[in-house]
Amino acid sequence: MSPGVRRAGAGQGAAAAVQLLVTLSFLPSVVEAQVTGVLDDCLCDIDSIDNFNTFKIFPKIKKLQERDYFRYYKVNLKRPCPFWAEDGHCSIKDCHVEPCPESKIPVGIKAGNSNKYSKVANNTKELEDCEQASKLGAINSTLSNQSKEAFIDWARYDDSQDHFCELDDERSPAAQYVDLLLNPERYTGYKGSSAWRVWNSIYEENCFKPRSVYRPLNPLAPSRGEDDGESFYTWLEGLCLEKRVFYKLISGLHASINLHLCANYLLDETWGKPSWGPNMKEFKRRFDPVETKGEGPRRLKNLYFLYLIELRALSKVAPYFERSVVDLYTGNVQEDADTKTLLLNIFQDTKSFPMHFDEKSMFAGDKKGAKSLKEEFRLHFKNISRIMDCVGCDKCRLWGKLQTQGLGTALKILFSEKEIQKLPENSPSKGFQLTRQEIVALLNAFGRLSTSIRELQNFKVLLQHSRDTSTVWWERGILRCHCI
Numbered sequence: 125m126s127p128g129v130r131r132a133g134a135g136q137g138a139a140a141a142v143q144l145l146v147t148l149s150f151l152p153s154v155v156e157a158q159v160t161g162v163l164d165d166c167l168c169d170i171d172s173i174d175n176f177n178t179f180k181i182f183p184k185i186k187k188l189q190e191r192d193y194f195r196y197y198k199v200n201l202k203r204p205c206p207f208w209a210e211d212g213h214c215s216i217k218d219c220h221v222e223p224c225p226e227s228k229i230p231v232g233i234k235a236g237n238s239n240k241y242s243k244v245a246n247n248t249k250e251l252e253d254c255e256q257a258s259k260l261g262a263i264n265s266t267l268s269n270q271s272k273e274a275f276i277d278w279a280r281y282d283d284s285q286d287h288f289c290e291l292d293d294e295r296s297p298a299a300q301y302v303d304l305l306l307n308p309e310r311y312t313g314y315k316g317s318s319a320w321r322v323w324n325s326i327y328e329e330n331c332f333k334p335r336s337v338y339r340p341l342n343p344l345a346p347s348r349g350e351d352d353g354e355s356f357y358t359w360l361e362g363l364c365l366e367k368r369v370f371y372k373l374i375s376g377l378h379a380s381i382n383l384h385l386c387a388n389y390l391l392d393e394t395w396g397k398p399s400w401g402p403n404m405k406e407f408k409r410r411f412d413p414v415e416t417k418g419e420g421p422r423r424l425k426n427l428y429f430l431y432l433i434e435l436r437a438l439s440k441v442a443p444y445f446e447r448s449v450v451d452l453y454t455g456n457v458q459e460d461a462d463t464k465t466l467l468l469n470i471f472q473d474t475k476s477f478p479m480h481f482d483e484k485s486m487f488a489g490d491k492k493g494a495k496s497l498k499e500e501f502r503l504h505f506k507n508i509s510r511i512m513d514c515v516g517c518d519k520c521r522l523w524g525k526l527q528t529q530g531l532g533t534a535l536k537i538l539f540s541e542k543e544i545q546k547l548p549e550n551s552p553s554k555g556f557q558l559t560r561q562e563i564v565a566l567l568n569a570f571g572r573l574s575t576s577i578r579e580l581q582n583f584k585v586l587l588q589h590s591r592d593t594s595t596v597w598w599e600r601g602i603l604r605c606h607c608i
Contacts, residue, residue, distance in 0.1 A: 158413050158421035159580075161430055165368060169478035173428055177577045180473045181435075185464065190305065191463045192230050195454045197564050200292040200299040205514035207325065218312040218390065218398075219517035220256020223300040227508045232455030233560070234301070286540060286556075288502050289509040289532030292525075294561060304526075304568060307519060309381075310388030310400055314517035322515055323378065330511075331554045333359075333368045340419045353419060360549055366486050366497055369433075370504065377527060379423040380576040382410050384523075387579040403591065407583050424580065429529070431573045432481045435474055437534035438570060441540060442471035444558065446566060447549050452563075455552030466566075483538045498539065505532055532564040537600075 162169045190195055201221060202212065224235065270380075292299055327339055340353030360368060389403035411420035444450065445467060453462050487494040509528045515521040537544070543556035558566075 158418075163425060163432070165365065165372070166429070166479075166481045168432055168481070170179065170425070170428055172479060173431060174577065174581065175475055177431070178581065179353060179575055180476075180573045181470070182578050184470050184473070185567070185574050188463070188466050188470065189568055189571045191466070192454045192456065192459060193233070193463050194223060194564055194567055195303055195305050195436045196229060196233055196301050197292050197522075197526060197568070198292070198299050198301050198303055198380070198561060199522060199525060200296055201518050202298040204395050207514060208321075210514065212463065216313045216517070218310075218521050219314055220517040221302055221307050221522050224303045224306075227304070230454040230456065231303050232453045232460075235455075237484070280311075286536055287532065288505045288535045290506055291529070291531045291559070291561065300478075302522060307522060308388065309384045309519070309523040309572065311385040311390060311403075311406075312519055313390070314520050318516045319520075322511060325511055325514075326374060326508050330508050331371050332363065332504070333371075341416065350478065353417065357422075364497075366501055368428075370501060372426045372429045373433060373531065374508070375427035376428070377412075378530060379427040379574055380430065381523070381527070382413055383407075383427070383576040383579050384422075386410060387582070401484055401608075402579070402583065402586060405584070406588055408523045427573070427576055427580075429481075431570075431577060433538070434531065434534045434566075434570045434573060436475060436481045436483060437537040437566070438471060439474040439477070439480065441537045441544065441558075441566075442468075442475060444544055444547060445471065445558070446546065449550055461573055487539075502535075506533065527569045527572055529562065529565035530572075533558065533566040534569075536562075537566075 153393075160170050264443075324342075327333070328335070333339075337359045338355055340356055360371060363371075386407040387402050388400050389397055390401040391401050391403065400515055408415055409425060410416070413421050416423075445464070450464075452460055452467070454460055487498045509525070509532060512521060512524040512528050515524050540556050543553070546555055547553045
């Protein structure tokens with residue numbers, strides 16, 4: 125090869141190297157530039173949330189999730205999908221959920237039912253249950269089985285009026301306790317048409333969207349040239365605040381779950397020992413502004429919006445837990461006291477946050493229209509909680525149900541402010557109640573959001589490190605090209 129050709133080749137190689145170097149150095153700054161600033165529909169900025177979460181919330185919520193009261197969650201993973209014929213459960217070993225042996229469950233949890241909090245409350249409830257059973261027993265002889273079932277259904281209907289989720293029946297033989305610490309949320313390999321069908325059903329049928337409007341990156345959408353989702357966001361901005369919020373909550377939940385999968389990815393498996401960790405390639409595929417045509421940063425902003433909503437709910441529900449009647453009972457007196465102290469400390473932090481979302485701006489129109497819209501909002505979300513029973517991977521189903529129920533509980537709290545303000549100090553309230561299942565879901569769901577935001581900071585650091593390392597190697601490569 126002649127020297128001239130070699131120099132030309134070297135020049136082209138150097139130019140390509142410089143171009144790639146520019147691309148590599150540009151990527152992290154684009155992610156940071158687009159996931160920053162003030163969030164839409166509220167007056168809070170992302171940097172404030174990052175700092176608040178990193179230094180106040182994340183360390184404490186992580187400790188709370190390790191407490192016995194919050195680590196054991198009772199769930200029914202065998203409920204059939206109510207919307208379509210299931211195509212079988214995932215056979216991948218990492219999809220499996222290991223139920224907790226009865227001997228491992230704290231006595232105060234397994235002996236109680238879903239509405240028990242303290243030892244005193246337990247005893248009171250047991251007396252009420254006995255009295256009610258006695259009364260029912262007295263009239264059972266005059267009631268048909270069909271009538272008895274009707275009474276039970278009516279009671280369940282009354283209890284469900286403020287629920288935003290389809291709750292599992294904890295008395296069902298199929299419901300089992302799961303140790304959340306031993307069954308962490310991470311990438312299991314569950315993907316493809318089954319997973320896509322679940323999310324597509326959530327977005328297409330439950331987010332107040334007409335079928336003529338297509339979500340960005342929807343593989344079923346017809347080609348729209350250079351549109352890149354702008355028509356979708358034009359439609360979204362034209363909605364009322366409540367329906368916009370609904371979409372952002374679902375998008376934020378989806379983004380949070382995807383972040384967990386990227387941060388806890390199966391990187392390697394040697395001699396049967398798996399190695400889990402962050403997968404940057406997967407993170408870029410799901411969130412990089414170039415690869416997602418700008419959709420990734422929008423989804424991450426919705427994650428922050430969801431965090432604000434659940435943060436607001438925790439600050440609002442604090443009075444419920446500050447009462448002496450609520451003890452988070454497991455049977456271990458010292459641990460129960462420590463757990464409540466930690467929880468109340470977290471509530472104090474949530475109340476100190478200066479830029480809360482103002483939920484009073486929602487459903488603020490004429491009373492009749494606002495009531496109708498709120499009920500529509502509630503039923504749509506309840507339907508989404510039912511779709512979680514269609515997830516084919518048990519571990520994905522577990523965490524999907526928990527996080528959906530946690531968000532549903534947060535919404536229930538936000539729209540029950542008057543009932544919470546009227547709570548009696550030393551006795552249970554009939555106006556507002558939380559089951560243990562709801563409490564565990566609420567705090568663990570918020571813990572997942574806190575972890576997502578922390579993991580996002582970690583990915584930014586990894587991207588920066590990757591850029592710096594690439595810069596060094598490519599600069600060396602350019603020098604070698606010039607020396608040929």
